[in-house]
Amino acid sequence: MNYVCRILTRVLCGLLAGGALLVAATGASAQYPTKPVRIVVPFPPGGGVDIVARAVGEKLAPRLGQAVVIENKPGAGTTIGGEAVAKSAPDGHTLLLGPIGSQAIALLTYKNITYDIRRDFAPVTRIGDGIIALVVPVSSRASSVKELVALAKAKPGHLTFASSGTGALIHLTGEMFKQAAGIDMTHIPYKGTTQIIPDLLDGRIDMALDSLPAYLPHLKSGKVRALAIASTKRSPMMPDLPTMAEAGVPGVVAMTDYALYAPTGTPKEVIALLHREMQAVLQMADLQAKLATQGIETGGSTPEALRAEVAAEVVKWDKVIRAANLKLDSN
Numbered sequence: 001m002n003y004v005c006r007i008l009t010r011v012l013c014g015l016l017a018g019g020a021l022l023v024a025a026t027g028a029s030a031q032y033p034t035k036p037v038r039i040v041v042p043f044p045p046g047g048g049v050d051i052v053a054r055a056v057g058e059k060l061a062p063r064l065g066q067a068v069v070i071e072n073k074p075g076a077g078t079t080i081g082g083e084a085v086a087k088s089a090p091d092g093h094t095l096l097l098g099p100i101g102s103q104a105i106a107l108l109t110y111k112n113i114t115y116d117i118r119r120d121f122a123p124v125t126r127i128g129d130g131i132i133a134l135v136v137p138v139s140s141r142a143s144s145v146k147e148l149v150a151l152a153k154a155k156p157g158h159l160t161f162a163s164s165g166t167g168a169l170i171h172l173t174g175e176m177f178k179q180a181a182g183i184d185m186t187h188i189p190y191k192g193t194t195q196i197i198p199d200l201l202d203g204r205i206d207m208a209l210d211s212l213p214a215y216l217p218h219l220k221s222g223k224v225r226a227l228a229i230a231s232t233k234r235s236p237m238m239p240d241l242p243t244m245a246e247a248g249v250p251g252v253v254a255m256t257d258y259a260l261y262a263p264t265g266t267p268k269e270v271i272a273l274l275h276r277e278m279q280a281v282l283q284m285a286d287l288q289a290k291l292a293t294q295g296i297e298t299g300g301s302t303p304e305a306l307r308a309e310v311a312a313e314v315v316k317w318d319k320v321i322r323a324a325n326l327k328l329d330s331n
Contacts (some may be wrong), residue, residue, distance in 0.1 A: 032270050036067040038094045039260075042081025044074045048130055048294060052258045053097045056127065056291050057280040077106040077168065079113050086115035090265030092274060096121065100167050100257045100306075104313035108321060109328040110165050118314065121261040121299065122271055123306035125278045128291060128298040130256035131212040132173055132230040133238065134244070138204040138223055145227045146249035150206065152183035162196040162208040167328040172317055173209045173230060173254040175324040177244070180251040200224060210258050213237075213295035213325045230254045237295060258296070261304055275303060 039057055050072060057068035073081035078098055088094035103117045115121075134145060142148035152159045161178075163171035166189045178185055188205060190196045193214045199205045201223050207282045209230060218224045228247040229235060244252035260278060262271060281287060282300045291298055301309070321328065 002202070024068075026207045032092055032267075032273060033064055033066045035093055036069050037061075037064060037092070038069050038071055039097050040081045040085050040094065041070055041072050042074060042078035042096070042098050043072065045072050048213070048256055048296070049258060051294055052127060052291065052296065055287055056097070056260075056278075056281060059284055060277060063277045063280065072282060075285050077110055078102050079106050079110050079115075082106070082115050082117065085261070085263060086120040089091070090122075090263040090267075092262055092266050092270035094263065095274075096261045097127070097258065098261075100126065101254060101313050101317065104310060105167070105169060105172060105317050108315060108318050117261075117266055118311055120264050122264050122266050123303040123310065124260040124262055124274050125282075125303065126281065126299065126301040126306050126309065127258040127260060127278075128296045129231070130258075130294070130296045131208055131235050131253050132170070132179070132256060133212040133215065133226045134207060134209050134228045134230070134239070135200065135212075135215050135219075135224050135226050136207045137200055137205075138167055138225060139203040140206065140225065142227070143225070145242075145244065145249055145266070148227065149181045149183055149249065152185055156184040157186055159183075159206040160188050162188050162190055162200065162205045162210070164192045164196065165189055167252065167326070169256070170208070171211050172320050172324075173252070175326070176254065176320050177209055177230075177249065179250050179320065179323050180244075205262055209252075209254070211295070216295065235297065237292065237297075239256070246251055256296075259301075259310075271303060 030187055039053050041050050041053045053070050057070055061068040073084050082096060082103060085094055085096040107113060107117055136142055161174045163174055165171060169186065171189065174187060196208055196210065197214065200208055202217065215224055219226055226241055228242050228244045230244050230252050232253055233251055234241065234243060279300045282298045288298050
């Protein structure tokens with residue numbers, strides 16, 4: 001009889017402990033957030049990531065019942081902002097919104113980076129994708145990707161491709177194109193897309209694989225031509241434009257993608273709440289329309305899917321860097 005009582009007592013204690021944990025978890029979720037939520041953007045104001053963060057923050061704030069404050073911390077290839085969030089309290093009140101590919105590249109190229117995007121962040125959700133397109137001057141002799149590849153093969157190293165900075169996403173996308181097409185082109189780095197466009201319009205640069213929105217006015221005026229997009233499927237924005245695979249060069253996939261993260265250690269119930277509210281925000285028609293004007297197509301994901309995507313991006317860009325034999329000793 002005493003033995004049975006001892007067993008029943010242990011079972012009862014276990015049930016009470018489990019119930020206490022459940023109440024604690026539910027309480028943490030119910031209380032969050034207790035103060036304004038800060039979303040750190042690792043880029044200056046006015047760019048694509050900043051636009052996405054402010055549009056999302058505006059919709060997320062009333063759903064959380066707290067203000068959502070956007071804080072720009074640019075510099076060092078997204079690592080200044082990333083470090084600030086990685087070192088913040090893991091309570092869901094400080095989040096990071098940034099590009100998936102660029103952060104994977106920063107992990108590979110910045111030797112003094114103090115955090116690992118795979119280890120030190122808890123993924124919440126991906127937010128959407130921006131289009132990277134292969135753009136040429138209207139004066140170019142190439143009217144298709146195949147013709148451009150043929151020109152490059154005829155004169156190895158003669159054609160030039162522009163990027164918005166050595167070692168960044170746009171540069172490595174160009175290197176990926178070279179590798180996939182089996183061609184040699186000369187890389188010309190600029191400080192940003194605004195510096196690339198005048199030289200591309202005047203034909204001083206032969207091509208750029210760059211973020212599409214900045215080129216839309218020039219595409220509409222006929223001053224440049226887009227030959228393909230570096231996406232896995234065609235874009236509803238430009239349905240007649242083929243993917244790189246459809247254009248004859250498979251394996252060139254790069255996007256200006258956006259995702260939301262919290263510091264590792266953030267309670268699972270807070271991550272679940274943020275994920276649920278973000279999915280609701282991403283379904284809002286006015287938000288979708290606003291981001292579409294910037295060439296961004298919204299689309300959420302599970303935290304697990306985002307974690308897998310981050311890991312895959314690290315592997316992908318590491319392969320490109322090694323194949324190009326790039327020495328990117330960033331500080």
